[in-house]
Amino acid sequence: MATTAPRTMFAKIWDHHVVHAEEGQQTILYIDLHLVHEVTSPQAFEGLRLAGRKVRRPQLTVATADHNVPTTDRSLPILDPISKQQIDTLRENCRQFGIRFYDLDDANQGIVHVIGPELGLTQPGMTIVCGDSHTATHGALGALAFGIGTSEVEHVLASQTLLQSRPKTMELRVDGRLSGGVTAKDLILYLIGEISTQGGTGYCVEYTGSAVRSLGMEERMTVCNMSIEAGARAGMIAPDDTTYEYLRGRPFAPRDYDAAVERWRKLPTDPGATYDKSRVFAAADVQPQVTWGTNPGQVAPVTGRVPSPDDMADRAERKHVAGALEYMDLKPGCAIQEIALDRVFIGSCTNSRIEDLRAAAAVARGYKVATRVGAMVVPGSGLVKRQAEAEGLDRVFKDAGFEWREAGCSMCLAMNPDKLEPGERCASTSNRNFEGRQGKGGRTHLVSPAMAAAAAIAGHFVDIRQWEYKT
Amino acid sequence: MQPFKKHTGLVAAMDRANVDTDQIIPKQFLKRIERTGFGRFLFHDWRFLDDGTPNPEFELNHPDLRGASILLARRNFGCGSSREHAPWALHDYGFRVLVAPSFADIFYNNCFKNGMLPIRLDEPTVDELFARAASHRHRLTVCLETCRISDETGLSIPFEVEPFRRHCLLDGLDDIGLTMEHEHRIAVYEKAHGLISNP
Numbered sequence: 001m002a003t004t005a006p007r008t009m010f011a012k013i014w015d016h017h018v019v020h021a022e023e024g025q026q027t028i029l030y031i032d033l034h035l036v037h038e039v040t041s042p043q044a045f046e047g048l049r050l051a052g053r054k055v056r057r058p059q060l061t062v063a064t065a066d067h068n069v070p071t072t073d074r075s076l077p078i079l080d081p082i083s084k085q086q087i088d089t090l091r092e093n094c095r096q097f098g099i100r101f102y103d104l105d106d107a108n109q110g111i112v113h114v115i116g117p118e119l120g121l122t123q124p125g126m127t128i129v130c131g132d133s134h135t136a137t138h139g140a141l142g143a144l145a146f147g148i149g150t151s152e153v154e155h156v157l158a159s160q161t162l163l164q165s166r167p168k169t170m171e172l173r174v175d176g177r178l179s180g181g182v183t184a185k186d187l188i189l190y191l192i193g194e195i196s197t198q199g200g201t202g203y204c205v206e207y208t209g210s211a212v213r214s215l216g217m218e219e220r221m222t223v224c225n226m227s228i229e230a231g232a233r234a235g236m237i238a239p240d241d242t243t244y245e246y247l248r249g250r251p252f253a254p255r256d257y258d259a260a261v262e263r264w265r266k267l268p269t270d271p272g273a274t275y276d277k278s279r280v281f282a283a284a285d286v287q288p289q290v291t292w293g294t295n296p297g298q299v300a301p302v303t304g305r306v307p308s309p310d311d312m313a314d315r316a317e318r319k320h321v322a323g324a325l326e327y328m329d330l331k332p333g334c335a336i337q338e339i340a341l342d343r344v345f346i347g348s349c350t351n352s353r354i355e356d357l358r359a360a361a362a363v364a365r366g367y368k369v370a371t372r373v374g375a376m377v378v379p380g381s382g383l384v385k386r387q388a389e390a391e392g393l394d395r396v397f398k399d400a401g402f403e404w405r406e407a408g409c410s411m412c413l414a415m416n417p418d419k420l421e422p423g424e425r426c427a428s429t430s431n432r433n434f435e436g437r438q439g440k441g442g443r444t445h446l447v448s449p450a451m452a453a454a455a456a457i458a459g460h461f462v463d464i465r466q467w468e469y470k471t
Numbered sequence: 472m473q474p475f476k477k478h479t480g481l482v483a484a485m486d487r488a489n490v491d492t493d494q495i496i497p498k499q500f501l502k503r504i505e506r507t508g509f510g511r512f513l514f515h516d517w518r519f520l521d522d523g524t525p526n527p528e529f530e531l532n533h534p535d536l537r538g539a540s541i542l543l544a545r546r547n548f549g550c551g552s553s554r555e556h557a558p559w560a561l562h563d564y565g566f567r568v569l570v571a572p573s574f575a576d577i578f579y580n581n582c583f584k585n586g587m588l589p590i591r592l593d594e595p596t597v598d599e600l601f602a603r604a605a606s607h608r609h610r611l612t613v614c615l616e617t618c619r620i621s622d623e624t625g626l627s628i629p630f631e632v633e634p635f636r637r638h639c640l641l642d643g644l645d646d647i648g649l650t651m652e653h654e655h656r657i658a659v660y661e662k663a664h665g666l667i668s669n670p
């Protein structure tokens with residue numbers, strides 16, 4: 001589309017991928033990369049078979065098993081027969097339709113949102129979909145990436161396109177610099193707390209501002225990952241030298257890399273382009289965050305207290321908060337740092353990359369996990385795991401009393417055997433604190449990797465800014 | 472897909488905000504590889520006690536709500552995971568219409584793909600429907616042709632649905648079939664963008 005009017009990055013990527021648009025119809029949008037996993041795909045493949053359809057572009061489709069996989073010894077058979085069937089089904093579907101599959105014994109296996117960027121499959125300017133709501137993670141590299149349902153997975157498999165209504169755009173600008181001890185996870189939890197869990201509904205969010213620009217590549221992924229927790233299907237950050245450095249040399253990075261970078265440099269939002277909505281925040285206001293409720297917007301600074309339902313503006317919210325506190329077994333006014341923990345989980349597509357593990361290991365080094373706490377670290381991918389082991393991080397964790405596991409989603413959603421018992425309280429680096437998310441009756445508090453490691457050692461939440469690091 | 476034109480049914484009111492898809496269909500039921508049979512797991516962890524018997528406190532277990540097919544809820548219904556198992560479970564249980572002040576995007580979209588109609592109404596109107604639903608076995612009629620909700624007492628509320636989605640639901644059209652009518656355009660796009668060397 002030839003136009004000289006200034007455009008947002010979203011508009012540039014969207015316009016470039018329009019196959020067909022008609023008034024009063026949804027747009028047919030071309031999809032550059034389709035990521036597939038075992039839980040949301042079997043019914044889609046079955047649909048293709050029933051309709052006698054093929055996968056249109058198997059070479060633009062990549063699959064792995066992550067949600068359901070055991071994180072213990074991979075040489076042993078999978079004990080849960082239904083989990084095994086789901087993974088076997090994916091393997092067979094990939095074979096039948098000619099799709100690349102990173103199986104459990106593949107060095108590249110891992111959480112789908114960790115391996116995409118890591119392998120260089122994710123690239124600026126692409127449209128990327130996956131039957132998983134955290135697909136926005138890939139937006140950190142300047143892609144338009146969003147989660148889809150299983151019917152849409154089938155649609156993309158069959159046509160390599162998706163029917164979409166154009167979302168509105170929202171800019172979340174964060175000026176300044178995050179202070180010491182405050183991480184990307186704290187930033188995104190803070191933003192969700194500010195705009196609410198439905199503030200982004202109907203929008204594609206672009207994170208901008210100096211605080212976002214100064215984030216490293218993996219930190220950007222943490223921010224974009226949780227866009228859905230603010231209701232936004234897609235979240236993105238403009239590519240820049242941080243992005244280009246990150247992607248250079250990765251297995252699937254473009255062969256003529258410099259030419260690709262030249263193209264990518266045209267992607268960022270033009271000066272003068274407008275968003276449907278813009279909000280501005282100051283990085284200095286962000287402190288280490290801890291969620292106290294049963295949705296990610298129910299969050300407070302680590303120095304804060306659990307609020308009271310009476311503090312809420314309307315009846316629906318009062319009821320929701322009262323229910324959350326009851327489920328979480330917390331009293332209004334309780335100091336966040338007094339909350340004691342039973343379990344700690346470091347992992348998930350939000351925080352299981354090498355920098356996350358480094359941050360957690362730095363805290364854990366030379367300490368021991370509190371006796372009443374069970375703590376585990378689950379790397380996001382086989383490659384992250386090997387890198388961490390090469391750096392000796394596994395030893396730091398094991399010496400401190402953390403369990404060190406194989407890659408997968410694990411206790412982020414507890415479909416595999418890693419789960420909370422009823423009533424157990426967990427500090428988790430994942431992205432959802434919904435009721436029962438980590439196991440029926442389990443209570444989840446979302447935090448950054450460093451805060452999670454510190455909580456494991458202290459047995460309760462502590463302000464990471466006061467931590468004494470040992471070398 | 473079954474066309475949806477008009478539906479009359481019993482209303483089940485669920486006075487909860489931010490009902491997430493982990494509650495609608497908990498993860499232990501996502502391992503199935505079929506599309507059907509999820510209804511008996513709908514709201515499982517709320518609906519059943521630990522010993523597997525129905526939880527008498529849970530809204531949908533009220534004897535008066537047996538056979539409900541219209542679900543009334545509060546804001547941000549269906550937030551969280553993209554799992555289409557959530558609409559599958561609601562549909563399989565018997566729901567055909569969902570009414571709330573707002574729905575999460577992916578969930579909203581998934582409903583249409585399964586012949587279910589999610590209706591967004593402003594909060595005061597939803598309050599009004601909650602008040603009415605409090606009376607014994609309140610029934611509503613939802614007409615997609617006229618885009619109106621009505622009841623026997625003369626209630627008549629307009630609602631809006633994107634024209635394309637409305638059209639697909641009214642005629643029970645299959646999205647993939649529709650898109651495949653444009654297959655030549657997809658091929659042209661792929662060629663123009665050098666995506667496929669040997670189309």
Ligand code: SF4
Pocket residue numbers: 066067111112113132134348349350408409412413430431
């Ligand atoms: S780590 Fe958790 S949120 Fe991420 S893809 Fe896996 S289950 Fe989903």
